[in-house]
Amino acid sequence: MRLFIAVNLNIETREHVLRLQSELREQAQSGHYTAPQNLHLTLIFLGECDDWQKEKAVSVLDEVVFEPFDMIVERMGRFRRDRGDIWWAGVRNTPALRTVQQDLFEQLKDASFELEKRRFRPHITLARSIHGEAKPREISSFAEHVTRIDLMVSERIGGRLVYTPIHSINATLR
Ligand code: 2AM
Numbered sequence: 713m714r715l716f717i718a719v720n721l722n723i724e725t726r727e728h729v730l731r732l733q734s735e736l737r738e739q740a741q742s743g744h745y746t747a748p749q750n751l752h753l754t755l756i757f758l759g760e761c762d763d764w765q766k767e768k769a770v771s772v773l774d775e776v777v778f779e780p781f782d783m784i785v786e787r788m789g790r791f792r793r794d795r796g797d798i799w800w801a802g803v804r805n806t807p808a809l810r811t812v813q814q815d816l817f818e819q820l821k822d823a824s825f826e827l828e829k830r831r832f833r834p835h836i837t838l839a840r841s842i843h844g845e846a847k848p849r850e851i852s853s854f855a856e857h858v859t860r861i862d863l864m865v866s867e868r869i870g871g872r873l874v875y876t877p878i879h880s881i882n883a884t885l886r
């Protein structure tokens with residue numbers, strides 16, 4: 713199974729992000745758009761895991777302590793790709809978000825997970841394979857107060873990408 717750790721969006725944030733996605737739809741010629749229920753911020757990509765690794769990931773998560781933090785969505789951007797660009801809503805890499813992400817990274821690494829060393833560039837993917845004349849625009853930032861982090865499984869079911877939370881951890885009360 714393919715696993716990742718993510719912040720799932722509350723209804724307000726999802727609506728907001730969906731408005732950005734619809735704008736893109738109007739400007740782009742073609743692309744694959746993230747399904748509304750799949751919109752999320754990835755903190756760590758674990759990749760292909762077996763049952764034993766899944767249990768280990770659950771145990772590691774249960775040891776991670778984090779305080780509630782604000783996820784600030786502040787811009788639109790894209791990763792250029794030959795086969796069409798990946799468009800995203802960019803999340804500010806605040807000290808609080810960095811701390812949570814780094815703690816997860818370190819603790820999973822200590823538990824022998826092989827993690828990607830790519831720099832953390834927090835984003836919510838809006839669409840892939842985008843072709844056309846669209847250009848990222850400035851947006852007014854908005855924030856969500858995050859109190860939960862989820863371990864997610866990613867599966868293809870009937871040709872569709874389905875993300876399912878299989879374990880969650882909550883922020884400590886302040
Ligand atoms: P992305 O949205 O930028 O593609 C589930 O696939 C999640 O894990 C996605 O949010 C994806 O980020 C992220 N991810 C990070 N590294 C990945 C990789 N090497 N392959 C697939 N997904 C990856």
